[in-house]
Amino acid sequence: MSKTFCTYPWRHIYVATTGHLKLCCTSNEHVVKDDGYKHFNLGKDSLEDGWNSQYMRTVRQKMLNGEALPSCSKCYDLESRGLQSMRDPSNFEKYKNATIDGQVKNFAEHIELHFGNVCNLACKMCSQQYSHKIGQELIDMSKDEPGLSTWLKQQGGVVNNWTAELGIVYDWFKQPNTKKQIFEYVSDHISTMNIVGGEPTAIKEFYELLEYCHDRGTLKNKTIMLTTNLTNTNSNLTKWLKEVKSFTIYASIDGIGSRNEYIRHPSKWQNIEKSLHFYKDLIRSNNSCKLVFGPTFQTLNIDHLVDMIEYFENFDKQTNIKSDIWWSSVVTGPRICDYTVLPDSYKQIVANDLEKKLSRLSHQHSIDQIKSHITSLRQTNDKTLEHKVEILKSFIKYNDKQDTFRKLQIGWRKLLPTLANEIEKYLKSTDGNNYFTPQV
Numbered sequence: 221m222s223k224t225f226c227t228y229p230w231r232h233i234y235v236a237t238t239g240h241l242k243l244c245c246t247s248n249e250h251v252v253k254d255d256g257y258k259h260f261n262l263g264k265d266s267l268e269d270g271w272n273s274q275y276m277r278t279v280r281q282k283m284l285n286g287e288a289l290p291s292c293s294k295c296y297d298l299e300s301r302g303l304q305s306m307r308d309p310s311n312f313e314k315y316k317n318a319t320i321d322g323q324v325k326n327f328a329e330h331i332e333l334h335f336g337n338v339c340n341l342a343c344k345m346c347s348q349q350y351s352h353k354i355g356q357e358l359i360d361m362s363k364d365e366p367g368l369s370t371w372l373k374q375q376g377g378v379v380n381n382w383t384a385e386l387g388i389v390y391d392w393f394k395q396p397n398t399k400k401q402i403f404e405y406v407s408d409h410i411s412t413m414n415i416v417g418g419e420p421t422a423i424k425e426f427y428e429l430l431e432y433c434h435d436r437g438t439l440k441n442k443t444i445m446l447t448t449n450l451t452n453t454n455s456n457l458t459k460w461l462k463e464v465k466s467f468t469i470y471a472s473i474d475g476i477g478s479r480n481e482y483i484r485h486p487s488k489w490q491n492i493e494k495s496l497h498f499y500k501d502l503i504r505s506n507n508s509c510k511l512v513f514g515p516t517f518q519t520l521n522i523d524h525l526v527d528m529i530e531y532f533e534n535f536d537k538q539t540n541i542k543s544d545i546w547w548s549s550v551v552t553g554p555r556i557c558d559y560t561v562l563p564d565s566y567k568q569i570v571a572n573d574l575e576k577k578l579s580r581l582s583h584q585h586s587i588d589q590i591k592s593h594i595t596s597l598r599q600t601n602d603k604t605l606e607h608k609v610e611i612l613k614s615f616i617k618y619n620d621k622q623d624t625f626r627k628l629q630i631g632w633r634k635l636l637p638t639l640a641n642e643i644e645k646y647l648k649s650t651d652g653n654n655y656f657t658p659q660v
Contacts, residue, residue, distance in 0.1 A: 223299075225283045227308045229276060229322055232317050235402075237334040237349055237418065238373055239392030240289075241270045242608045243279065245416075246548075250618060260640035262437060263392035264409050268327065268407050277322025284316055302592045304547040318626060332405065332414040334462055336390040339419040341449050343474075345518055345557040345617075350418060350454040352390070355424045362622055372618070384543060385418065403432045414445035421452040430460040439463050447472060447514065450495035458502065461564045463543045466508035469499045470546060473513055475521050476531045482635055483520050485626060501541045512545040517593065518551040519615070520636065522559045523570045526577035529586050547589045556615040563612070564602045566642035602646070609650050619623065 239262045241251040250259045252275050260270035270276070288296065295305035301635065302463065320323065328472040336660040339351035348355030362368040382463055393399055405431060407414055419428045433439035439460065444467040453597075459466050481487055496511075503509045513532045515521065521528065536543050551557045561568070571594045581587050602608060623631030633640040 221311055222283075222286055222312060224286055224288050224292070225298075225309050225312050226295075226366050227311055228306075229283065230318060231269070231328060232330040232332070233271060233328040234332045235267075235334060237337045238389055239389070239398075244306055245610060246294045247291045248293060253459075258642060261392065262402065263389065263395060263398055264430060265350045265636060266401065271328060271493045274325050276324075278439060280319055284319075298548070299554070301596045303550055303596060304589060304592070306548045315633040325573070327405070327409040330412045330414070331410050331412060332416060332540040333402070333406070334416050335393055335418065335420065337418045338390075338423050339417055339449075340422055341419065341484050341487055342450055343449075344520060344622075345483070345551050345554070346517055352418070353394075357622075357625070361621060372621075392398075399425070403429055406607055407433045407436045407438045411441065412443040412445065413490065414447065419449055419452065420446060421448055421454055421457060427454075427456050427460070434460065434463060441465055443467065445470060448495075449484060450499075453495055453498045462505070462511075463501060467502075468510050468514050469473045469503070470514045471496065471499075472516075473528070474518070475524050476528055478630065478635065479521060479524050479528075482628075482630070482632070483518075490629075497539070498536065500541060503541055505637065511541065512546050514546040514549060516549040516551050517559065518557040519559045519562055519639075520557070520632065522562075522593065522597070523573065523636070523639070525590055526574055528591065530577075530580050533582055533586070545586060545589075555611050556618055559597070560600050561608055561611045561615075562639070562649075563642045563646035564600065564641055565646065568601070569642070580621070590651050598626055609647065612647060 228244045232244060234244050234247070236250075237244060241260045241262070242249065246448060251270050251273060253265075254274045260273065264269075279289060279291070292307065295307040298305040330351070334350075335630055337348065337350055337355070339346075339353050342351060342354035342357050346354050348358070358372045362372050381571075393402060396475075403418045415426055415429075415557055417423065430439060430444075433442060440463055442462065442464050444464050446467065447470040471651045472484070477489045480492065481489055499511060503511055515528060517525070532543060551559075555561055574590060574594050578587055578590060581590075619632045
C-alpha cells in the first residue's frame with residue numbers, strides 16, 4: 221500500500237472560511253493558480269478552474285508516482301506516531317488510470333464547505349479563521365496592554381504563514397454571482413457535502429443552500445455531513461434533514477461537563493446534552509443517518525480521553541443507537557495545544573492513568589486508538605523538542621490571561637491541578653524561576 225497516495229484529490233475539494241481552496245482540511249497549502257503565486261478563491265475564481273488547475277494535476281501525478289507532498293505533512297506525521305490520519309489510501313487501482321496528465325474528467329463529488337467564520341463559541345484551540353468570536357476576544361484582551369495583540373494572536377493560532385499574502389475576507393460567499401456558482405455546483409455535481417464553520421447552524425447561507433437544492437429537486441439525493449458544536453438547534457434544519465438521502469452529525473465535543481465548557485467556552489453542558497438527544501431522535505427516524513463524536517485531542521483533554529469515550533459508549537447504550545468516533549483530529553497548532561509539548565513527567569502520568577482505565581471501555585477500536593495515543597505520549601523526550609520551555613511559558617501566560625479576561629471561577633490550573641503542578645516543576649528545573657502568578 222502506498223504511503224503517499226490519497227483518494228481526496230480525485231473526489232474531494234475543500235473550501236476554506238476565506239473562500240480559498242485546499243486538498244482537504246488537514247492540508248497546509250492552498251491551491252495556487254497556474255502562475256504559482258496567486259491562490260484560487262471562490263470569491264473571484266471558478267471552482268472548475270481550481271479543480272483541474274496545474275497545482276491539482278501535479279498533486280495527482282506525484283501521488284501516483286509515490287512522491288511525498290509537503291501539503292500532506294500532517295497526515296504523514298500522525299501516521300509516524302501510530303495515530304489515525306485523514307489520509308485515505310484505498311482504491312489505488314481505481315484511480316491510477318483515471319487521469320490523463322493529472323486531469324479528472326468528472327467534477328469533485330464531495331465538498332467541504334465553510335460559509336465564513338461566524339461562530340458563537342471561542343474554543344481554546346481555535347482561531348479567527350474559524351471563529352469570529354475568538355478573534356474579537358483576542359482583540360479585546362489586548363486593548364489595555366500595548367504590544368500584546370500580536371503575541372496573543374500567535375498563541376491563539378490566528379497568525380499563520382499564509383495570512384499575510386492573502387486578502388482575508390470571511391464573507392466571500394455573499395456576492396450574488398459567487399453564491400449562485402456555489403449553489404449550482406453543489407446542486408448539480410455534489411453527492412456529499414460536509415458543512416463546517418464557523419458554526420453552520422448559525423449561518424443563514426447554509427439553510428439557503430439546503431432550500432436551493434430542495435427547489436431544484438436534488439436535496440433528496442444528497443448526503444449531508446454537518447459539523448456542529450451542539451449549542452444550537454433549528455426547526456428549519458430538522459425539516460431539511462428529514463428530506464436528504466442521509467446525514468451525519470459530527471458532534472464537536474472535547475470533554476464531559478466542565479471540561480467541555482472550559483475548552484469550548486462559553487458552551488453549557490446541559491445544552492449540549494439536550495442537542496444530543498435532539499439529533500438522536502432524528503437519527504432514529506432514518507437508518508441511513510448517524511452520529512459521530514468528533515473530539516480534538518490536545519493538551520487540555522488528553523488526560524480525559526477514557527472518560528470522554530466512556531460517555532460516548534454509554535450514550536449509545538442509553539439511547540439504543542450506534543455512534544462512531546472521529547479519531548483524526550489531533551491538534552498540532554497552535555503549539556500550546558499540542559500535547560507532545562507537555563512535560564514528559566505529565567505525559568507518563570497520563571499514559572499510566574489511561575492504561576488503567578482502558579478496561580472500562582467496550583469497543584476494541586476505541587481501545588486500540590487510545591493505545592496509540594498512549595504510545596505517542598511515551599515516545600517523546602523533553603530534551604528533543606526545540607523551544608519546549610518557551611512554548612510552556614506561553615501556555616501558562618496565554619491561558620492565565622484568557623481565564624482572567626473571561627472571569628472564570630475555575631481556570632485551567634484548578635481544573636487540571638496535576639498538569640499545572642508538572643509544568644511548574646518542569647520549568648523550575650530548567651532555570652529555577654517560578655513562572656506561576658496568582659490567577660484564577
